[in-house]
Amino acid sequence: MRSFLRVGAAVCGGLLLGSGASALNVRVLVAAAPQLTVRVAAPAPAPGALNVPGAPGAAPLPVQAWTVGVSGAQLTLNGQPTGNASLYLPPSPGSVVEIAGKAYRGGVQLRAEAGGVQGINVVDLEDYLRGVVPAEMPASWPSAAVQAQAVIARTYVTARINPATPYDTCATETCQVYGGIAAEKPLADAAIAATRAQVVAFGGKAASTYFSSDSGGFTASSGEVWGKDLPYLVAKADPFSAGSPRARWQLEVPLSRVQQAAGNAGVRVGALRSVTVTRVSESGRPLEITFVGASGTGKLTGASAGGFVRALGASGTRVTLAGLNPLVLSGSGSGHGVGLSQYGALGLANAGYSHLHVLGFYYPGTQLATLTGDAGPARPALSVQAALPVPPLAQVWGAQPDGSGQ
Structure with a gap:
């Protein structure tokens, strides 16, 4: 994928690195159609910010609104050929772009693919989570549960960042539900901010943080569901998964x-x-x-x-x-049952446990890590902090969070 970025940013695979701490960009496929309408909300891009890749001296695309289609293997802009298969409006601080009628933070990559146009939102990871977390879990749930959802959502997409592919993730249940700006909630924003840069790690890499709505009282192993065993995605009793609409x-x-x-x-x-x-x-x-x-x-x-x-x-x-x-x-239960049970996270949070205990219970043997400012040539770099805590067995089976059982 060819693209232009604003002057002053260093590109490292899928990472956009500024001075100081890293800003990790995620590429999310949000729309695919024979043609797409794209609008720039605010602020408008600087002159020349939207260019046709590879065209020396290319003029900037019109600001405000344009229709992107396909002719042959090339994109068209308002019905006119561009001579290229890709257009890119990079993200900038505070930028908002509307793709196929939905508003997203960041910028947009447009690609000709299979006779249609792919609209790929290019957005800072933390801003991306603002449109994911409340779409996957009610923001009104206890903060520990929402914070755990924020960490696994961050981990899930971090593990999938791959500059060799056209995009990193999609916006549907096939990946993680991503609703853009319309999905954002202040309580979810607070959970994301409280866990900024935190991910679940195993073997020095981002773990596969699968999750489902309700384990039905017993989590499934990744081996039984998908035929691939992972040591932290195991079958185990889950007494805190209760109270969901699909419990029985x-x-x-x-x-x-x-x-x-x-x-x-x-x-x-x-x-x-x-x-x-x-x-x-x-x-x-x-x-x-x-x-x-x-x-x-x-x-x-x-x-x-x-x-x-x-x-x-x-x-x-x-x-x-x-x-x-x-x-x-x-x-009993809803979903595949592998990894975190959202209703189990709710139960643990209601029992007084922190988001770290929630993560430690559902991903045993993993560690808490943070994304760092140092990026390798292809993947985000992690700084592993410590093993995630696991609630003592007596507590999990009904004692008080302090272990007293009283």
């Missing part, structure tokens, strides 16, 4: 839909006669589902078993199965 639920699925979902998963046994869980994981999630049909027997194991459950419309995979027409799913 039941779903009835008609046989026709079960048959379709089984077929989509590659099960070819003819007309189904039974669907049963024949092996469960340590977390109580189906590890093997056996299908008996008119023409034989088939099995789904590991992540495929969980995928089948989700394909039936279940909110989570910690389920039992009964019957056949309908197939009755009785479950």
